[in-house]
Amino acid sequence: MILVIDDDIAVRTSLLLLLKSDGYDAISTEDTAEAIKIIRKKSPELIILDLNFSIDTSGREGMELLEKIKQLNPAIPVILITGWGSIELAVKGMKLGANDFINKPWSNEHLLQSVKTLLDLQDKRVEHRTRKQLDKSYNFEQIIGEDPKMLNILETIGRVATTDASILIMGESGTGKELIAEAIHQNSLRRNKTFIKVNLGGISTSLFESEMFGHIRGAFTDARFDRMGRFEMAHKGTIFLDEIGDLDASSQVKLLRVLQDRTYEMLGSSRTKTLDTRVVCATNKNLNEMVSRGTFREDLLYRINLITVYLPALRERPKDIPLLVDFFINNLKEIYNRPKLSVAPPAMKWLQQLPLPGNIRQLKNLVERSILVSKRDELGIDDFRSQLELSPVKKGNMQLPGVGTLTLEEVEVEMIKRAMDHHKNKISRAAAALGLTRSALYRRLDKYQIPYDEAED
Numbered sequence: 001m002i003l004v005i006d007d008d009i010a011v012r013t014s015l016l017l018l019l020k021s022d023g024y025d026a027i028s029t030e031d032t033a034e035a036i037k038i039i040r041k042k043s044p045e046l047i048i049l050d051l052n053f054s055i056d057t058s059g060r061e062g063m064e065l066l067e068k069i070k071q072l073n074p075a076i077p078v079i080l081i082t083g084w085g086s087i088e089l090a091v092k093g094m095k096l097g098a099n100d101f102i103n104k105p106w107s108n109e110h111l112l113q114s115v116k117t118l119l120d121l122q123d124k125r126v127e128h129r130t131r132k133q134l135d136k137s138y139n140f141e142q143i144i145g146e147d148p149k150m151l152n153i154l155e156t157i158g159r160v161a162t163t164d165a166s167i168l169i170m171g172e173s174g175t176g177k178e179l180i181a182e183a184i185h186q187n188s189l190r191r192n193k194t195f196i197k198v199n200l201g202g203i204s205t206s207l208f209e210s211e212m213f214g215h216i217r218g219a220f221t222d223a224r225f226d227r228m229g230r231f232e233m234a235h236k237g238t239i240f241l242d243e244i245g246d247l248d249a250s251s252q253v254k255l256l257r258v259l260q261d262r263t264y265e266m267l268g269s270s271r272t273k274t275l276d277t278r279v280v281c282a283t284n285k286n287l288n289e290m291v292s293r294g295t296f297r298e299d300l301l302y303r304i305n306l307i308t309v310y311l312p313a314l315r316e317r318p319k320d321i322p323l324l325v326d327f328f329i330n331n332l333k334e335i336y337n338r339p340k341l342s343v344a345p346p347a348m349k350w351l352q353q354l355p356l357p358g359n360i361r362q363l364k365n366l367v368e369r370s371i372l373v374s375k376r377d378e379l380g381i382d383d384f385r386s387q388l389e390l391s392p393v394k395k396g397n398m399q400l401p402g403v404g405t406l407t408l409e410e411v412e413v414e415m416i417k418r419a420m421d422h423h424k425n426k427i428s429r430a431a432a433a434l435g436l437t438r439s440a441l442y443r444r445l446d447k448y449q450i451p452y453d454e455a456e457d
Helices: 009-021 032-042 060-072 084-095 108-123 131-137 148-160 177-186 205-213 249-261 287-293 298-304 318-335 345-352 359-373 381-388 408-422 427-434 438-447
Strands: 002-005 026-029 046-050 078-082 100-103 167-170 195-199 238-242 263-265 272-274 278-283 307-310
Touching: 002 009, 002 032, 009 026, 009 108, 026 032, 032 060, 046 060, 046 108, 060 078, 060 084, 078 084, 078 108, 084 100, 084 298, 100 108, 131 148, 148 177, 148 307, 167 177, 177 195, 177 238, 177 278, 205 249, 205 263, 249 263, 249 298, 287 298, 318 345, 318 359, 345 381, 359 381, 359 427, 408 427, 408 438, 427 438
Parallel strands: 002 026, 002 046, 046 078, 078 100, 167 278, 167 307, 195 238, 238 278
Antiparallel strands: 263 272
């Protein structure tokens, strides 16, 4: 049963009709005392609460009632109904334990989606299954790991994947945030629709609206053709917003409005489009610290993190390193036609003791570079050690030019020249040392007009 608490009879009537037409058992009240009695006697599955359900528009009574609800039964999910003028109140309500807030006038589809998501999450129970048990229930083929921390994460994303809950993935660079996002999509009800990846750190402020929402021909000077935005590409599917912590203030506002209203308009168009997309975000930054510093909007943070997943650094799960190395080796056997490749046991133990600040990405690059350079089928400690010393992530002896002495482009050109020289113009090896694909290295060689005589790999 769903309980609606609001002093406006029109709101109560509309919500009851909407919920009942969608198959939910729902009742309503305008009285706080009666609401408490209903909660004590009937223990509703979900509560929809208007913050300003009296003449007083401060939201004080709504907050007091929310606190009482959470004291009586903290497990009951609460959706706050609010206007844009009281978004700060809604954020306060989230801090007090509310699960979502929806703007007035609300979208019926959005409200029902929020109700369904929160009720679905209530039905999910943690079971602490083994990796084999998880693999029987979910598609986690690309995620390697049996560490208890990783199993808890897989259990969580498996449980919430079938809902439309917004998910925030946090963790250091190279920990596999994109793989987790893809796994959420592959195990969702949207798996047969598109999965769109967007690196927000790579989109300038001036292009944000065009990239995300699209534009029509003539919307601005260089808009010669209509362009579909990323949200439209992800319609009915999932959009993965990577590096959301890099989003500037004005773009944060634009993104928040879309996530709040679930609508957007293409640049140059007055036609409103509805957003029907699962949103998964990721960052390697501490968003709570950014909120306290005023560089990230608190209301946006609450909008994107109904569920938060913290990915551990690789050094926190060293027992997974052999599993990852074996996975990389098996893939590279076919790529480089070296079926006898293996790693000596002492070398495997040595790898487990490395700090690996670049996490899985650094480990993968280290393994691949070592295979490319070594002629032996069984890789030893020396093979990995020699490549670790060349690793771009290693910080011990790295000498960087002083700020202002070289541009980033000049540094990149110098590193490419050094890699090509060190590997005697062998493209595959130089690319692996730089953490690039062959085609990416070719593009940079052409872009910077670096002369080379390609040697056979």
